[in-house]
Amino acid sequence: MMNELALPAPPLATIKTYIGNGVSRLAKRVLTGDMDAEPDAELFAKGYAIYKKHYGENVARYSRPFGGVIEGLQAFRAMGVRLACVTNKAEVFTTPLLRDTGLLDYFELVLAGDSLPRRKPDPLPLLHAAQHFGVTPDQLLLIGDSSNDTQAARAAGCPVFCVPYGYNRGVPVSELQPDAVVASLLDAAKLVTQAD
Numbered sequence: 001m002m003n004e005l006a007l008p009a010p011p012l013a014t015i016k017t018y019i020g021n022g023v024s025r026l027a028k029r030v031l032t033g034d035m036d037a038e039p040d041a042e043l044f045a046k047g048y049a050i051y052k053k054h055y056g057e058n059v060a061r062y063s064r065p066f067g068g069v070i071e072g073l074q075a076f077r078a079m080g081v082r083l084a085c086v087t088n089k090a091e092v093f094t095t096p097l098l099r100d101t102g103l104l105d106y107f108e109l110v111l112a113g114d115s116l117p118r119r120k121p122d123p124l125p126l127l128h129a130a131q132h133f134g135v136t137p138d139q140l141l142l143i144g145d146s147s148n149d150t151q152a153a154r155a156a157g158c159p160v161f162c163v164p165y166g167y168n169r170g171v172p173v174s175e176l177q178p179d180a181v182v183a184s185l186l187d188a189a190k191l192v193t194q195a196d
Contacts, residue, residue, distance in 0.1 A: 001051040002030065005043070020146060020167040022088050022113055027051045052092075059093045060100035066165055072185025073106040079193065082133055084109035086125045088148065091115060109133075121151035126158055143188050150176040161188050 002009035009015075010030060018029035027048045031039040039047070076083055083106055087094055091112035098104035109132050111125045118124040123137075130137045140158040142149055145166025153160035161180045162173035174181050182188040 001027065001047050001054065004050045005047055007031075016167075017169060020169055021148070022119075023051065023055060023090065023093070024048060056093060056096075059097045063097060063101055065101055065103060066163070066184065068184025068186035070102070072187075072189045073103070075186060075189035076192075077106065079189065081192075083107050084111065084129045084132070086111045086120065086129060086142070088113035088119045120148040121155070123152050123156035126152055126156035130156070130158070141188075141192065143182070143185060144178075145173060147171070147176055150178055153178075161191070163188075 010018075010033060014033075015026075015030060018026050018035070020026075028037070028039055028044060029035055031044060031047055038044075073083065085094070085098065085103075085107045087110075089097070089112060091110075091114055094110060094112040095104065098107070098110065104110070109129060111128060113119045116124050116128055120126075126137060126140060126142060130140055133140075137157040138159070140156070142153040142156075142158055142160045143163065144150065144153070144160060145163050146168045149162065150160050159179045161182050162176060162178040163182055163184060164173055166173075168176070180188075180191060182191060
């Protein structure tokens with residue numbers, strides 16, 4: 001995006017700190033060099049179109065599931081747990097990413113960042129998932145990696161586990177006070193099994 005705009009790109013290490021809160025916010029952060037600033041509207045519109053084009057072409061190019069993800073999903077499936085993917089990533093990127101990484105078929109429900117009028121940290125996606133599965137929110141378990149996840153879970157009234165990897169802007173997930181910090185989805189499945 002920055003190359004096509006003939007603007008200097010921040011270092012990759014800086015860009016990594018900008019990840020979280022969706023691709024539009026990432027593009028704004030790269031354009032402004034600030035976590036919360038708003039770029040010129042015309043520049044953003046042009047830049048964001050460029051970003052989405054390149055991101056869409058490469059969304060799964062280097063993406064691989066973290067260790068324990070496949071095994072964890074298989075363990076949950078073997079337990080008869082119904083699974084949903086609730087992400088803030090736009091649907092146009094979510095479905096190809098899940099499909100190309102072999103994860104899509106594990107989920108009965110996929111809620112992307114633009115599936116509903118509000119996204120995490122709003123509780124709406126979790127409340128929608130509870131309704132879809134015919135359960136109360138306290139019967140859900142959200143496994144996430146960021147403050148968006150813990151805030152949404154607390155607002156919905158459901159328990160939340162956090163994995164220590166992902167994009168939480170350098171804040172250890174233990175500081176988010178989840179119900180548990182688990183090394184992987186497989187560890188989450190084991191913890192759920194022990195609780196039964």
